[in-house]
Amino acid sequence: MKLTGAQAIIKALELEKVDIIFGYPGAAICPFYDSLLDSAITHVLTRNEQGAAHAASGYARVTGKTGVCVATSGPGATNLITGIATAYMDSIPMVAITGQVSSELIGRDVFQEADITGATAPFCKHNYLVKDAKALPRIIKEAFHIASTGRPGPVLIDIPIDVQNKEISFAYPESIDIKGYKPTYKGHSLQIRRIADAIAKAKAPVICAGGGVINANAAEELIKLAEKLRIPVTTTLMGIGAIPADHELSLGMLGSHGVYSANYALHNADLVIIMGARVADRAIGTASKIAEKAKIVHIDIDPAEIGKNIGTSIPVVGDVKLILKELLETAVKGNADEWMESIKRIKKEHPLKHRDGEEGVAVKPQYLLSMLSDMLDRDSIITTEVGQNQIWAANHFKVKKPRTFISSGGMGTMGYGLPAAVGAKFGAPRQKVVAVCGDGSFQMSMNELGTIKQHKLGVKIIIFNNSRLGMVRELQKNRYCGRYSQVFLEDNPDFVKLVEAYGFTGERIDSDSQVRDALGRFLADDRPYLLECIVDPEEPTL
Amino acid sequence: MAKHTLSVLVENHPGVLSRVAGLFSRRGFNIDSLAVGVTENPDISRMTIVVDGDDYTVEQVSKQLNKLIDVIKIKQLDKTDSVSRELALIKVAATTSTRSEIIQIVEIFRANIVDVSKNTLTIEISGGSSKVAALEDMLRQFGIKEIVRTGTIAIERGNKYIKANNNEEE
Known part of the structure; x- marks a missing residue:
């Protein structure tokens, strides 16, 4: 079967049973995007390549399948790096495909050229720069094998545009033999x-x-x-x-x-x-x-x-x-x-405990999270950002099943939770997906509200708003004699109005007595909903 | 801290050297020397890496290297059970009055003179690192202009050998 390199990639993805990819197009990956039009694979257009990598990671964590993200050369590829590193630290199976400038131009610093295999080597289980289109089927097969077996992790495939355009006779290898990769499964x-x-x-x-x-x-x-x-x-x-x-x-x-x-x-x-x-x-x-x-x-x-x-x-x-x-x-x-x-x-x-929130002033995040876990089904999914919100959720939301608590553990990546919720919702469309955010971390990826709108995703968002980078503030309080440096976010936007601009419902609460009713409205349907909770800036993490 | 010699079989691909070198810097390991060349199988290269560190470090180096997909096999070579050599080219200043003395030293070390000019001699020596160091020491008095060293290569003694596919014994 004669295929172009780009068609071969798509065909290989189909043979790997990939039905969804997260990505962002650009010049050097255009042949791939052109061939994608002829495929049944769903493509989710995120608002930044980093969002695509995090979404693929969220999808992989929820489903156990290998998440796939795609970006163009240069800045598209470098924007993936934080997502790839996050997946690497948490051992998440992922295949990242990047476009690259034409083979004969590599090394000449042409427009949108970046050495992404060099840049991602420390954060990848393995990566490939494809120089020969004929090797594409083998490389894609190997990439999925390496990403998903043994200790899982991300694998990046960098594909120059001329390789994507080159015609090859396509045959997908049936077996894999990588001399240096033989994971041990059976324990001694x-x-x-x-x-x-x-x-x-x-x-x-x-x-x-x-x-x-x-x-x-x-x-x-x-x-x-x-x-x-x-x-x-x-x-x-x-x-x-x-x-x-x-x-x-x-x-x-x-x-x-x-x-x-x-x-x-x-x-x-x-x-x-x-x-x-x-x-x-x-x-x-x-x-x-x-x-x-x-x-x-x-x-x-x-x-x-x-x-x-x-x-x-x-x-x-x-x-x-x-x-x-x-x-x-x-x-x-x-x-x-x-x-x-x-x-x-x-x-x-020594039970986990917390005081009630002050009436009309603040919501206790611990109280809300504990109630949220009581109100949700056992298989509902929560994603977290990084900071106080992550630790509150980890300790007070009672997680009942594996693959329902999605959080950046090793890397501690702020801006992870919202795009991860996008991927999680695609992975588990019938389950409720709640993104737990702080006001700081939410603003690192809030551009993904656009993705949620475009794909009509029923992602639920909670923001614990203390107008601070709460965890750093706490660190400065305890370890730096209360000398606060760059932790105040006092001119935050009106988050309710912000989501209303996207056509979602938003609501702000500021006391524990409102929590139960608000959560009832929050969870009532399967449409995007943002619940902003005003939190006491002095609220400790533990 | 002791020096340990690792014999590492890797895929003969572009980029492998940078992966190996990158791993050392990222994990904070020190490379004493690294020599790489193709093996009897043109698809496979052998790296001889001398690592400076304690047992913990060497174990970590081996394990982390093993995780690289391009690394096929690693063997730590026992000092007494292996032969190791390095090659050095030493350009030393030589005048009519010192030339014959230098030649004598070179003969004692069983080294070779590979180039000669009015003001210099270039000496080739191969041997264990201590032998190379000893010659360097002897030549210093004459004024060493330049030294090029290869880094250590090593091989196991006897009928053992390290192959990509099967095990070490013949």
């Missing part, structure tokens, strides 16, 4: 037996579940194991949803922004089973202390994570779902009843 049986032994002996075990559990679709096995062995489970930010927040064995999020009971369990355990987590500083900042007291089991699909941030007594490399299945067959409950009792007591003694 001996090591798994050692974990079972350690569990049987443990008096104070705790499981720490990360985003890897969600990536591996292993939440069901995790819950089964925890229930069978009566082991409490704490999660990292990326692991939220691996166990329902209302599950009796759930301790909540650990770490510097986590809850007391989770950190208590971690610091008093004699066996810590880390699965699909990379022991990052915000989650486990005191790794060496914990490793001194407890035996550390570390399960991860990426061998490079083992021993990177924490010393490990029992490392297992492999797919956490397969390992948990094997562990479920062999492991037996240890003698940790006393430990469970003390965990229960600690949970009761």
Whole structure:
């Protein structure tokens, strides 16, 4: 079959069962966009390439499929970088396709030329600069394979315009052989037996579940194991949803922004089973202390994570779902009843709490989020921005299912939540999707309101407005003697009027007594709705 | 901190060297030397990388290198069980009065003189880094004008070899 390079890309995407892509056209990617007209693939035009990358990432997190974003050369490609880096840090499967200037002009600094493979190398699982159109089918096949297998991550394919125009005879390869890429899936049986032994002996075990559990679709096995062995489970930010927040064995999020009971369990355990987590500083900042007291089991699909941030007594490399299945067959409950009792007591003694908002002055975000999670279905999705809003949501919105809490964990990217909600809504059109934002982060991506309007997406938006960059302000208050530097956003626009300009409904509330009714209106239908909540600037993150 | 030698098989693609070098700078690892050349299979290149660091660093370097899709295989070479060489070209000032003394030193080191001019001699030496360093030390008194070194290359002793597809034993 004779196809142009551009047609070959589209054909390959169809063969990879891609039905939606997020992107933004430009000169160097025009052959691709021309061929796209003849395809059934849906294209979502965002308002900035960064929005396209975040939307593809939100889509991937919700569906588990590989998200695809497209941009032109030069600034189009560089605008993708923050989205690619965000996906890389959180191990999200993504394929990014960029146009490039004509092959013979590469290196001459022509209009809209940027070395995007060079620029994204540190943020990509892999990337390609396609110099020969005949290699396109193989490269696209490899890209999807690399992005979605092993530890998932973004892969970028940079395609010069002449390669897109070149005619090739198209044949899609059936198999893949990449000499340097053979992920390990099955865990070492001996090591798994050692974990079972350690569990049987443990008096104070705790499981720490990360985003890897969600990536591996292993939440069901995790819950089964925890229930069978009566082991409490704490999660990292990326692991939220691996166990329902209302599950009796759930301790909540650990770490510097986590809850007391989770950190208590971690610091008093004699066996810590880390699965699909990379022991990052915000989650486990005191790794060496914990490793001194407890035996550390570390399960991860990426061998490079083992021993990177924490010393490990029992490392297992492999797919956490397969390992948990094997562990479920062999492991037996240890003698940790006393430990469970003390965990229960600690949970009761240190619940998450907050004061009520002051009538007519402020809404308590914790109160609103907790009520929101009660009012939404179990499979509703929330996305967050980064800042206080993210931590409030992580701790107070009771997430019940995997792939329903969508947040930039590793990179901490402001401006992520709104475009991610766009992708999430395309991934789960029948579920409610709520973007939780701060007034600062909302303004980093509010151009995507245009995308929401154009595609008639029922995305719900909550803005916690304290007219501040709240988390930075708090940091300056606590660590910089209250010398506030560039954290005031006092001339914010009228957010209600802003969304009205797009034809959406907006509403502003400023006390807790309004929250229930307002949320009722907010969730009543499937149309875009913005709820602006005035928040006390002094409201702490924790 | 000790020096460790890694023998790394990589795809012979453009851009591989920059990925490897970029990884070192990004993760804060120090490269002591890096030598790269094509292997008996033209699709595959071999990099010999000498890393300065403790065991933790070397383990991390290996693991992170392994994550690069273009990296096929990595083997840390044991010092006693491998042969390592580097090549240096040293241009040294030589006058009629010093020339014969320099030639004597070169002979003792079993090095070669590869170029001669009125005022200089260019010496080629290959050997372990300490031998190269020792010659450099001996020649310094005459005035070294320029040194070019290749960086270490190394190979395992005996009938073991590192192949892309199967394992190390013959």
